[in-house]
Amino acid sequence: MSEAGKPIGELGERALLRHLRSRIPAGEGVVLGVGDDAAAVMTGPLTLLTSDVLVEHTHFKLEWAPPRLLGRKALSINISDVAAMGGIARQALVCLCLRPEITLDFVDALYDGLLERAAETGVSIVGGNLASTNGPIVVDITVLGHGDHLLTRTGASPGDRIVVTGQLGAAATGLRLLSEGARLDSDGTLVATGLWTESSRQPIEHCLRAQLDPAPPWALARLLAERQLVHAAMDLSDGLSGDLLTLCEASEVAAAIDLAALPVDPHAASLTRARGGDALGLALHGGEDYQLLLAVAPDALAEVSEAAAMWEIPLADVGEIMAGAPALAQRGSDGLRPLNPRSHDHFAPSLGMGMTPQP
């Protein structure tokens, strides 16, 4: 058996730590990286910190997610949180809970993705830990960032426009495609179309990539924070309806969404149409798009659009913040109606997989 195929239980914790440590480059501002009781980094005066976890069976399946992409996503979703606060991600701690029979090449591929994504985003991996489990794999990452002008969830005011970046629904569509047998390889190339024919390759690949390798618009978030162009911001992880309600609760306002204005991802829309469905629900409730949800004063909209254009990021004005107790409404062809968020509850036992439910 090659070293790479060796179970980490045979390799041993000390050797695995030594191996991973040798792969992690030194980073700027890192006084002391992996290998001591704690890392020491230059920060300040204001430090952002966040942690987000991927749990096997709850957030991913080994058959669905090539480990390199899992590593990329685990870091990306944390960078998304720092970006949604207007910060620049700087350092990461990586905590892995692994079964002893997991092979070294799995851990190495996971680290390939982590290190690549870290290099792309200027993040230094400075520590973390390895623990053994007899259950689901856990990838828990903490990211520290530098912030100065914060983009919080609390500043939305009645009259603000609700703006989202990018297009919505592709990640949720990707999840459904995975359950139907579609697969990417570790390079992000489509290797199986599952229940679908070859003619749908392009939209399938697009949606799988959205699900397995999200690319949050962090540079735009940074620009919006620096120029103080928005009243409130958060990232879209649980789905627009649930996240908008969260933003309303934080800001103590209500919100109305114009259904016709939702930026439905065109690939998600074409695949959903082919099933005889409507992708509007995906754009409204589907999670994991990791785009930005913004509350913008009407007179700042033009400048926000200009900033997004610099990064070639689409923007959509999807509704309005209103005075009132936290609640959502939808504006359709039949007027204004209450809207119940249908976003993901990790603890709801009815969800089975516990993953983002399909609309």
Added chain:
Amino acid sequence: MSEAGKPIGELGERALLRHLRSRIPAGEGVVLGVGDDAAAVMTGPLTLLTSDVLVEHTHFKLEWAPPRLLGRKALSINISDVAAMGGIARQALVCLCLRPEITLDFVDALYDGLLERAAETGVSIVGGNLASTNGPIVVDITVLGHGDHLLTRTGASPGDRIVVTGQLGAAATGLRLLSEGARLDSDGTLVATGLWTESSRQPIEHCLRAQLDPAPPWALARLLAERQLVHAAMDLSDGLSGDLLTLCEASEVAAAIDLAALPVDPHAASLTRARGGDALGLALHGGEDYQLLLAVAPDALAEVSEAAAMWEIPLADVGEIMAGAPALAQRGSDGLRPLNPRSHDHFAPSLGMGMTPQP
């Protein structure tokens, strides 16, 4: 069913988050705490960061650890890492992976312990996350600290004395006592002596507390760092033999331990003698004491002792750092012999529980 006995799967993620958020007090230096995409805290210029995880079945069992004590320990072991770098712990992120059938009163008791320990140590809980799992409970905590004079593992020099704080072997004895049915209640009071008679209450309670509610000597570590009294330091988590080898590897030196000088915990010793065993192995290889392992120049020993006396912490001079490739030797009545560390390897499948092995 009372609210407290309700499974969190019925309560729902949003309600659970809201509930926990309402329990977490605002902290000094915390610009933005729990409830946004990321927390924002005042730091700098040098920030220490560490994360350590407790995994059910690997590091604890629900039958053995009252949740309040589990919360205290999860935070304490991270504070221990920051202290062993000479820092002051300031902020914590708490990541919990929980099964949906876990009750609210379990989560609340865990938070009782976390919040108590945080208040005792001046740590603010500023964020984290909740995730659902169908497997072992995971309590993963990240702690940020403030540092200026770092205590690293890399500075040990030939001729330095090897010094440990406190007494060793009680935590490993406590683990064995748990496996024999001895139990503490959530207040840390002995409620079952297991295989032992009532006459052993005092040593049993002492060893169980050492295992379930460790108290790292962080104030002393801070003082040693400020006065720059030691060449190298780390905390004793995996056991003296394994941790000393780690320190030797980091400092590129060898070490010899004087077996007769080991500060064997007297309660652990009395219980081990009652079994017909020798507690020396517990002090040498048993893990989780969370005391400090120090390399001290001989001419600084007196001042280190004085500092420890201020905090009423025992110190023991247990051996010498020597030139040479990283390796350990033991000095006994029969002279100097090689010493193989027998500390814990989380990934070794032979360990069964995966917990610290009993000597």
